[in-house]
Amino acid sequence: MTPSLRASRDASPNASPDGGGHGYSGVPRWLYLPAAVGALFVMLPLVAMLAKVNWGQFIPLVTSAASLDALGLSLRTSAASTVVCLVFGVPLAMVLARRPFRGQRLLRAFVLLPLVLPPVVGGIALLYTFGRQGLLGKTLELAGIQIAFSTTAVVLAQAFVALPFLVVSLEGALRTAGNRYETVAATLGAGPTTVLRRVTLPLVMPGLASGAVLSFARSLGEFGATLTFAGSLQGVTRTLPLEIYLQREADADAAVALSLLLVAVAVAVVGLSYRKPGRQVAA
Amino acid sequence: MTFRMTALVHGRLDADFTVAPGETVAVLGPNGAGKSTLLAVAAGLLKPDAGSARLGDKVLFERDGGKHGWVPPRWVPPHLRGVALLAQEALLFPHLSVLDNVAFAPRTAGQSRAESRETARRWLAEVDALDLAARRPGQLSGGQAQRVAVARALAAEPELLLLDEPMAALDIHGAPQLRRVLKRVLAGRSAVIVTHEVLDALMLADRIVVLEGGRIVEEGPVREVLGRPRSAFAAGLAGLNLLAGTVTAEGLLVSGFGGLSGTALSGMFDGEAAAGEPGVAAFPPSAVSVFPELPHGSPRNCLPVVITELEPHAGGIRVRAGELAADITPAASAELGLEPGMAVFFVVKSAEVQVYGA
Secondary structure (H helix, E strand, O other): OOOOOOOOOOOOOOOOOOOOOOOOOOOOOHHHHHHHHHHEEEEEHHHHHHHHOHHHHHHHHHHOOOHHHHHHHHHHHHHHHHHHHHHHHHHHHHHHHHHOOOOHHHHHHHHHHHOOOOOHHHHHHHHHHHOOOOOOHHHHHHHHOOOOHHHHHHHHHHHHHHHHHHHHHHHHHHHHHHHHHHHHHHOOOOOOHHHHHHHHHHHHHHHHHHHHHHHHHHHOOHHHHHHHOOOOOOOOOOOOHHHEEEHHOEEEEEEEEHHHHHHHHHHHHHHHHOOOOOOOOOO | OOOOOOOOOOOEEEEEEEEEEOOEEEOOOOOOOOOOHHHHHOOOOOOOOOOEEEEEEEEEEEEEEOOOOOOOOEEEEHHHHHHHEOOOOOOOOOOOHHHHHHHHHHHHHOHHHHHHHHHHHHHHHHHOHHHOOOHHHHOOOHHHHHHHHHHHHHHHOOOOEEOOOOOOOOOHHHHHHHHHHHHHHHHHOOOEEOOHHHHHHHOOEEEEEEEEEEEEEEEEEEEHHHHHOOOOOHHHOOOOOEEEEEEEOOEEEEEOOOOOOEEEEEEEEEOOOOOOOOEEEEEOHHHHHEEOOOOOOEEEEEEEOOOOOOEEEOOOOEEOOOOOEEEOOOHHOOOOEEEOOOEEEEEEHHHHHHHOOO
């Protein structure tokens, strides 16, 4: 499972989406049938949801106080968790990509674990770490800091599940870019920090950007870990997915309208990361 | 500033290497001889197992490898060495314009953006590439990119410039132009150039170092090494046949060349070569005639050989027999019916054979 949505820049020479010539494609004709089923499987539910939207009430539904609270909270916490992912994920990806060391495979496995872990399990793990009775929580409590069931907890839950997306994306970009440019920069007199700032990061900027976008998207959709670790308090921890789940019981129309809002944000995010990279990362 | 390095990298390099101030040294040798390893160790990209290096009075590294008791190892990272490395590929930073690529080192060294660009323009002019300043690296030909890379390396004002086969990836138009540029900018600069081309050594270098199996097998001024090669590799560069053995009163007693071992050669002595000492005999392939049978008459050297290859060479045919070669005309080759596997005699006049100490 590679959460890389980067546009394939090494597209086969046959595919020429910008027009001009048709090469041999090597796709058996029967393959189109299951491919079409697959595409429908993804698109049909969205269509079904669109059909369910109560357009007359759409604006009032998504602009209710609870909805706006949830949307605002979601955007703020997702932005914060993306920052957290960048601050810790960039160094982590650098360490994993650049220098082999003992236990590297193990570390990578652990970093990627949240990708396959059920989010609710992640939430429980976080609770036993930062919760009142948790590993660090007890100490933090003494210092007067309470994390569980606060907005901070939302950010932590989101960062926990979103970090692997950034690390995987960036590690791949770093490995593709190689370290030859960094070597050249060093022999030109640039110290490691200068090299990182002026060569490495600019070179992997497309990978970094798509990793950040993916982290943001994953944070935005976070539900299980958030509910477990942060609860569902309006304006404090009740993000958009939680609000949708809550409204589904009470007011199905509102749930659908908010879902559509989330779909719109997701589409924008994917569109952003699928944009053709203006600059080629030299291999 | 003198560069002095002793480096041991197990299985790859074991060499004592010096570059005098302002001197350009050409390092030649077969593939895998340790040429690139030598540069990597000097640039600080590879930690040697043992050895030491100094550039002027600055210690670049010092590791005793456990030989002479414990000395704390010292190792200066690449960016603090004042040693720039130019590789086969230009490796211009793809996210920067040509101008900013060249301005990279001055900017890193603390110049302001405007100052560094001014410096960059000066170096671009130096390599005849000022008109490329606004371009992106992707818009350059191989030769242009390499000239810009030279400017970028020079802009770092390195005390020692290392060039790793800078012409190897260039086409027939790019290489001569870069060679001209290098001839100009390397003058009076301490530099090491790794190359396969004897022409590079002739045009750019003051001294040649021949590396084989990680060891220096021969070194000296370019004229000396090419004029009187002592190693098989240098002889190949100079386009000469070379046989090694023991100096005799008449010439050389060949040793260790397969079937030629024990053959006595007569030749002209070049300089001092005392009988009984190890020596070599060198003669150009053009001086070698090929005979199907042992010829009679004039006092000439006859070497029984087996043809290994025939190849076109400068309008004629080069007949290779192991490490020896003879250049003959196509007509002669046809008349003799030469083909690989045939046993023939390479015959060379004594007057054409130079014998000197190894």
